Amino acid sequence: MKKLINKPEDVVKEELEGMALAYPDLVKVHFDPNFVYRADAPVKNKVAVISGGGSGHEPMHGGFVGVGMLDAACPGEVFTSPTPDQMLEATKMVNGGAGVLHIVKNYSGDIMNFEMAADMARAEGIRVLSILIDDDVAVKDSLYTQGRRGVGTTVLAEKICGAAAEKGYDLKRVADLCRRVNINGRSMGMALTPCTVPMAGKPTFELAEDEMEIGIGIHGEPGRQRMKIKTADEITEMLALSIIEDPAYTRTVREWDEDKEEWVDVTLEDPPFKAGDRVLAFVNSMGGTPAIELLIIYRKLHEICEKKGLKIVRNLIGPYITSLEMQGCSITLLKMDDEMIELWDAPVKTPGLRWGM
Amino acid sequence: MPITTADVLEFLRRSADVLHENKEYLTELDSAIGDADHGINMDRGFQNILKKLPSVEDKDAGTILKTSGMALVSSVGGAGGPLYGTAFMQAGMALAGKYELTAEDVLAALDAALKGVMMRGKSKPGQKTMIDAIDPAVTAMREALDSGADTLEALERATAAAEKGMKDTIPMLAMKGRASYLGERSIGHQDPGATSSYLLIRTMAEMAREKA
Numbered sequence: 001m002k003k004l005i006n007k008p009e010d011v012v013k014e015e016l017e018g019m020a021l022a023y024p025d026l027v028k029v030h031f032d033p034n035f036v037y038r039a040d041a042p043v044k045n046k047v048a049v050i051s052g053g054g055s056g057h058e059p060m061h062g063g064f065v066g067v068g069m070l071d072a073a074c075p076g077e078v079f080t081s082p083t084p085d086q087m088l089e090a091t092k093m094v095n096g097g098a099g100v101l102h103i104v105k106n107y108s109g110d111i112m113n114f115e116m117a118a119d120m121a122r123a124e125g126i127r128v129l130s131i132l133i134d135d136d137v138a139v140k141d142s143l144y145t146q147g148r149r150g151v152g153t154t155v156l157a158e159k160i161c162g163a164a165a166e167k168g169y170d171l172k173r174v175a176d177l178c179r180r181v182n183i184n185g186r187s188m189g190m191a192l193t194p195c196t197v198p199m200a201g202k203p204t205f206e207l208a209e210d211e212m213e214i215g216i217g218i219h220g221e222p223g224r225q226r227m228k229i230k231t232a233d234e235i236t237e238m239l240a241l242s243i244i245e246d247p248a249y250t251r252t253v254r255e256w257d258e259d260k261e262e263w264v265d266v267t268l269e270d271p272p273f274k275a276g277d278r279v280l281a282f283v284n285s286m287g288g289t290p291a292i293e294l295l296i297i298y299r300k301l302h303e304i305c306e307k308k309g310l311k312i313v314r315n316l317i318g319p320y321i322t323s324l325e326m327q328g329c330s331i332t333l334l335k336m337d338d339e340m341i342e343l344w345d346a347p348v349k350t351p352g353l354r355w356g357m
Numbered sequence: 358m359p360i361t362t363a364d365v366l367e368f369l370r371r372s373a374d375v376l377h378e379n380k381e382y383l384t385e386l387d388s389a390i391g392d393a394d395h396g397i398n399m400d401r402g403f404q405n406i407l408k409k410l411p412s413v414e415d416k417d418a419g420t421i422l423k424t425s426g427m428a429l430v431s432s433v434g435g436a437g438g439p440l441y442g443t444a445f446m447q448a449g450m451a452l453a454g455k456y457e458l459t460a461e462d463v464l465a466a467l468d469a470a471l472k473g474v475m476m477r478g479k480s481k482p483g484q485k486t487m488i489d490a491i492d493p494a495v496t497a498m499r500e501a502l503d504s505g506a507d508t509l510e511a512l513e514r515a516t517a518a519a520e521k522g523m524k525d526t527i528p529m530l531a532m533k534g535r536a537s538y539l540g541e542r543s544i545g546h547q548d549p550g551a552t553s554s555y556l557l558i559r560t561m562a563e564m565a566r567e568k569a
Contacts, residue, residue: 033431054434077401079392080434108534112439112477116430144530145537200384200393219392221538 008198035090063352069162081109087117099127099171105150106134138215152332153185163346189330236300275309282332287322373403402433422449447473487550
């Protein structure tokens with residue numbers, strides 16, 4: 001293992017220390033329990049948006065804390081979901097009185113830890129709603145698996161919902177918007193190389209020099225297929241066509257019902273893309289793939305979208321939801337409406353995303 | 358000889374040792390079908406329990422186990438944190454106020470732990486999880502006690518059942534957590550969660566053997 005670290009067990013702590021020193025105007029860092037929060041939190045009467053997950057996906061989530069995006073982010077150990085006390089303390093810290101939205105990626109650990117935290121926060125009198133992101137089309141089945149994983153759409157949901165909260169939407173409206181972003185977003189990723197979790201010291205899986213894995217998750221979860229490596233155009237086509245052409249996906253997720261005061265099962269269906277849709281195209285690096293290659297991917301993605309009648313109205317290209325040093329990329333397409341476009345364009349000022357201010 | 362809170366504390370200390378010794382083994386099992394952190398996380402969690410034990414040394418078994426559950430929830434992360442945390446907290450609820458335990462109490466705690474895990478993980482036997490070790494252990498221990506076996510005998514049968522349950526996860530198709538994404542590729546690997554559960558149950562039996 002070759003990494004720019006000191007001790008494997010200090011990686012997350014030292015990263016957070018660096019973050020606090022690098023962006024004092026944007027964020028503060030709370031230790032034990034660990035969370036990153038907006039420097040001006042709590043913002044009175046604004047819905048607070050919180051996310052979190054294992055570390056190793058930087059800049060997500062800590063790098064998206066700031067004006068117009070997240071109010072707080074809870075980093076777990078590398079590739080390990082954070083613990084409920086982190087989300088509970090973060091929720092208490094950033095609650096401005098208008099309630100808190102938890103944006104949770106669909107991993108069993110994240111769901112359970114966030115559920116426990118939401119229950120504890122509600123027991124302390126804070127309004128909390130939770131929305132699950134599950135957009136990874138590489139997972140076809142939700143009956144015999146945990147279901148689609150939460151990947152690229154998470155970044156887009158955090159930006160759009162953060163802007164909505166900044167604009168004064170109430171909690172229910174921010175949650176409804178987040179659910180809408182989730183069901184309109186689809187992603188798929190691929191890996192050329194594995195990555196190494198510092199504490200494990202060894203790669204999480206193995207790929208031969210001439211192999212790639214299509215449909216990989218952001219922790220190296222296996223995808224649809226392991227195969228001989230192909231050209232950028234062929235890879236882009238495999239990812240994009242899965243995203244565009246896969247049939248509607250139905251799943252049951254748990255959400256908190258404020259009227260019944262209990263967790264309820266909600267069935268959601270994502271509509272497939274169709275000609276005429278306006279989309280945001282997000283080409284993401286898994287960490288080890290350079291910008292030069294992402295633009296080659298984008299070039300082909302643009303051509304495919306045009307051929308399919310999808311109009312790319314916004315794009316995001318770069319390393320935003322990474323998997324340590326893994327080489328590879330993911331593509332996310334989000335079907336946008338006027339409201340989402342307006343919120344996407346709204347000012348944002350975070351360590352990882354910044355425009356309009 | 359009754360089981361005392363000193364035994365409960367000793368069980369937690371030994372479990373911490375056992376999980377520390379098996380840290381790499383569990384992580385290796387997890388890297389085959391999960392995300393290669395189970396041993397690391399369990400070790401961190403039980404080391405955290407050790408830090409909390411001095412503050413509850415003179416308390417009842419329920420408080421000791423509930424405190425241990427909270428220590429796991431706040432330090433393990435992943436799915437293991439809420440699952441093992443809930444298991445210990447539920448076991449603690451079953452033993453609330455008790456300073457001396459019978460074998461039936463241990464069974465009640467194990468049963469409460471099992472139900473807690475099933476509730477938290479929305480899971481059931483046969484899905485290649487820790488439940489596949491705990492569920493047969495609870496059944497075996499209940500049958501043993503019903504047929505008049507003593508504590509040692511009951512815990513040894515529970516351990517044997519947990520070991521079999523753990524091995525039975527090898528041909529299973531994973532349906533929960535990250536292993537589920539492997540589909541058919543999850544077949545042929547032993548579940549790390551079932552393995553750590555087996556190790557904890559075995560630790561109880563080993564202590565009973567030394568005491569007998």
